[in-house]
Amino acid sequence: MNIDYSQEAPAVAGRLTLAEIEELVAKPLDSRPDKKYFIALSISGGALMIGAVCLAISFYYGLGLWGNNQPIGWAFDIVNFVFWVGIGHAGTLISAILFLLRQKWRTGIARFAEAMTIFAVICAGIFPAIHTGRPWLDGYLLPYPNQHHLWVNFTSPLLWDVFAVSTYFTVSLVFWYIGLIPDFATLRDRTSSKIKKTIYSLFSLGWRHSSRHWQHYEKAYMLLAGFATPLVLSVHTIVSFDFAVSILPGWHTTIFPPYFVAGAIFSGFAMVVTVLVFVRKIFNLENIITMDHLDKMNKVILATGMMVGYAYGMEFFIAWYSGVQAEQFVFVNRAFGPYAWAYWIMVSCNVIFPQLFWVRKFRRSIPVMMVIVILVNVGMWFERFVITVTSLHRDFLPSSWAYYTPTLYDFGILIGSFGLFFTLVILFTKSLPVVSISEVKAVAEGAQPSHHGGVANA
Amino acid sequence: MHNTNLFGVSALFDSPDKIILVAKKTAEAGFTNFDINTPYPIHGIEKAMKLKPSKLGFITLVFGLTGSFIALFFMYWTMSIDYPMIISGKPFFALPAFIPVTFEVTVLLATLATVIGMITFFFKFPENHHPLHDTNYMKQVSKDKFGLVIESTDKNFELEKVKEFLQSLNPISIEEIYYQAKENNSVLEPRFLTLLFVIALVTSGTTYFILNKLLYMTPFDWMSTQLKLNPQKPSELFSDGFGMRTPVAGTVAQGFIPYLSKGNPNPTELLENPYLITEENIKIGKSKYLTFCSPCHGNFGDGDSRLRGQFPNPPSLHSKRARDFKDGMIYHVIVNGQNSMPSYAPYLDNEERWAVVNYIRVLQRAKNASESDIQFAKKENVKNASN
Structure with missing residues (x-):
């Protein structure tokens, strides 16, 4: 096998012209959705309804319907929250960090990944809101001047969460919208429908593809990417503080912030690959979301998976090395106690199976890739479950030890969050360009002035 | 052309190399009010057009610093001055614990200011009635062509000369762009006044409804209707309608030990003073x-x-x-x-x-x-x- 590593693989395959790229991306928006689309939408919508019903019943009767109780006071709500926030992190990584690193291959997948960020953060945001039991009182989480002259506790990680997640959502949304403005303008200029034109005009704000604007636009994009990069790291760091700042063995470790961030990127990339594999097939985007892109994402999954594996090992090492009995007990109990099944699901899905990605053939095989990324999704959900539940279920007082079992309502709400996520994803694929048209055009072959032509030759 | 004004003359080109050359020549010819429209940003175009570097970063810097300062000061004020409270033995001004929120507010304010500043201040958006909209020129540069437009406001603008100049650049096509003269919209137009009136009516009506009606309807009245005894209201819990209950017989409240000589005007047995004079x-x-x-x-x-x-x-x-x-x-x-x-x-x-x-x-x-x-x-x- 002779691969020439001196030449970077083209970001857009198949030598597409600019018009062809635009046509390919905009086509799903011009046609009516077919039967399969509605079948998919009804499945995800059904899951969403299950969640909505379970939530409604939970609020009517109270949160006692959920499985968490002393000593396992935190369970599915925080597990799902951390899981979904983590999923979101891949989008920002692709759109911001890879942008700063000048990785051209990000252009094909950035829009979709950013959309997934926003949807995942919406799903994540539900859980802290509902776990209060009376979500209509959640306004008290914000510092506002009130009759009692009370303020929120600014030294609490749970409050940092409120600020981090809401900032993350707002910034991701703005970043996404900024990327969409030129595409809205392009769609506005190609559509023949009057209603669509009005809507696109409204959202394009009157964008004219002017170079005088592009100059500021690129600057803004760079600044936003520069802010989104530390932001994405801060969000999962703060999420990990929810655990690490407490003094519970199994949670109180300094490795948590980097470990959580690596895990977030790991799970997020797995989710992006899961969805993109379908999207590129259904919308014929194989030339824009190429096998090289998937290959690169799988490499990231392999790398972050090993970081997570290192963290698992290091937690055990530190537990032993610290000599703290309670700490050692928690970790031995984690691996061999009543929740050993969850622990070993986590280890095998997150550390063992992704090792297959060392083989180039597996990285570039759709079926193998699908199996592994779904296992990673499962494994990363279990990671949060293991961290939360196993650390809590055997606390310092053996008389209060308990075994946590989720109830039907817990599962219903989890299913509902997946339903919400995929409903939003499905609606997105038919209403907005799933690939950034202007960005992909800019990295197509011959799209930029050649080094020896242009000005130099003039 | 009736009631129309010339906005400018546009020309289309078909390659990025070409448009860089065109931009350079246009700038060298002394034009300043011209624009290059391309479907995506072209590297090096700002140099060829002789544009100054974007000053957007200043907005980001100013608002970012404002965000950090506001957040830090606000947390200092709430936690140390307005309602000081010791939490987990931290000092009132617990700087390390304030860093996360300071960071988030900085990022939030800087991002929003950058984007809003760019859109409104630098782009003067939203502007869906620009003369270039809905022209063939716009449709082409939106897709895959690269365009140059020289505006009539340029000090060197003379229609024939500009056209000649554009011709010399070998474009695919040249198009003159016109726009409708602006209608004179008076503020005192009846339709506008009606609109203002309707907005005022709807706003005040909605506010009145929310504050005086909606908040007293279930479930928004959860603060006022509670299962507790309100002063001057009969209790629904007890059959006699009283919310206050007399203590169970024989109950002694703390500090109120019953006095044995009560009612006796001249008791023979007097208590000794149990307290020292301190x-x-x-x-x-x-x-x-x-x-x-x-x-x-x-x-x-x-x-x-x-x-x-x-x-x-x-x-x-x-x-x-x-x-x-x-x-x-x-x-x-x-x-x-x-x-x-x-x-x-x-x-x-x-x-x-x-x-x-x-x-x-x-x-x-x-x-x-x-x-x-x-x-x-x-x-x-x-x-x-x-x-």
Whole structure:
């Protein structure tokens, strides 16, 4: 096998012209959705309804319907929250960090990944809101001047969460919208429908593809990417503080912030690959979301998976090395106690199976890739479950030890969050360009002035 | 062309190399009010067009720093000044714990300011009525062509010369772009006034409805309708309609041990004073005496009532009889009452009653001091002054 590593693989395959790229991306928006689309939408919508019903019943009767109780006071709500926030992190990584690193291959997948960020953060945001039991009182989480002259506790990680997640959502949304403005303008200029034109005009704000604007636009994009990069790291760091700042063995470790961030990127990339594999097939985007892109994402999954594996090992090492009995007990109990099944699901899905990605053939095989990324999704959900539940279920007082079992309502709400996520994803694929048209055009072959032509030759 | 003005002349080109060349030549020809429209940003175009670097970063810097400052100051003010509270033994100004929120607010404010500033201040958006919209030129540069437009506001603009210049650049096509002269919209137009009126009506109506009606409907009335007893409202819980209940028979409230000689005007068995005369005890006694006793007995026990005859004046506490009372007798009078004086038992607990007794003793000693007392007081004064 002779691969020439001196030449970077083209970001857009198949030598597409600019018009062809635009046509390919905009086509799903011009046609009516077919039967399969509605079948998919009804499945995800059904899951969403299950969640909505379970939530409604939970609020009517109270949160006692959920499985968490002393000593396992935190369970599915925080597990799902951390899981979904983590999923979101891949989008920002692709759109911001890879942008700063000048990785051209990000252009094909950035829009979709950013959309997934926003949807995942919406799903994540539900859980802290509902776990209060009376979500209509959640306004008290914000510092506002009130009759009692009370303020929120600014030294609490749970409050940092409120600020981090809401900032993350707002910034991701703005970043996404900024990327969409030129595409809205392009769609506005190609559509023949009057209603669509009005809507696109409204959202394009009157964008004219002017170079005088592009100059500021690129600057803004760079600044936003520069802010989104530390932001994405801060969000999962703060999420990990929810655990690490407490003094519970199994949670109180300094490795948590980097470990959580690596895990977030790991799970997020797995989710992006899961969805993109379908999207590129259904919308014929194989030339824009190429096998090289998937290959690169799988490499990231392999790398972050090993970081997570290192963290698992290091937690055990530190537990032993610290000599703290309670700490050692928690970790031995984690691996061999009543929740050993969850622990070993986590280890095998997150550390063992992704090792297959060392083989180039597996990285570039759709079926193998699908199996592994779904296992990673499962494994990363279990990671949060293991961290939360196993650390809590055997606390310092053996008389209060308990075994946590989720109830039907817990599962219903989890299913509902997946339903919400995929409903939003499905609606997105038919209403907005799933690939950034202007960005992909800019990295197509011959799209930029050649080094020896242009000005130099003039 | 009727009622239209010339916006500019546009030309389309088909390659990025070409448009860089065109931009360079246009700038060199002395045009300033021209624009290059491309479907995506072209590297190096700003240099060819001789544009100044974007100043957007300044907005980001200013608002980012403002965000950090506001967040830090706000947290300092709430946690250290307005409602100081010790949490987990942290200082009031716990800088490390304030860093996450400071960072988030900085990022939020900087991002929003950058984007809003760019859109409104740098782009002057939204602007969906620009002359370039809905032209063939716009449709082409939106897709895959690269365009140049020289605006009529340029100081070197002369239609024929500009067209000649564009022709010399070998474009695919040249298009003149016109726009409709702006209609003169008067603020006093009836339609606009109606709109203002409708907006005012809807806004005030909605506000009125929300504040005065909606908030009193279920479920928004959860704050006002609670399962508790409201003052002046009958209780729904008890059959007699009273929310306050009498204590169970035999209940003794703390500090209110029942007094055995109650109702007896001249008890033979008097209680002994169980409290030592300490400074603290005297302070309690003084405060209680001034609150409950002084209105009738006077501030110094002279029987000079402040009630201006609305209630009979009591005799002086400095009479021989009163001075000869045992502590227990004064206690008895406080608890039981005497003549027209009611019982003060409900207002004073056991310690306070004895404290009042002690304070009355202080007043009596002060008002009827012996020579040795005065000598002692003088000595004490000298001692205190020398200290």
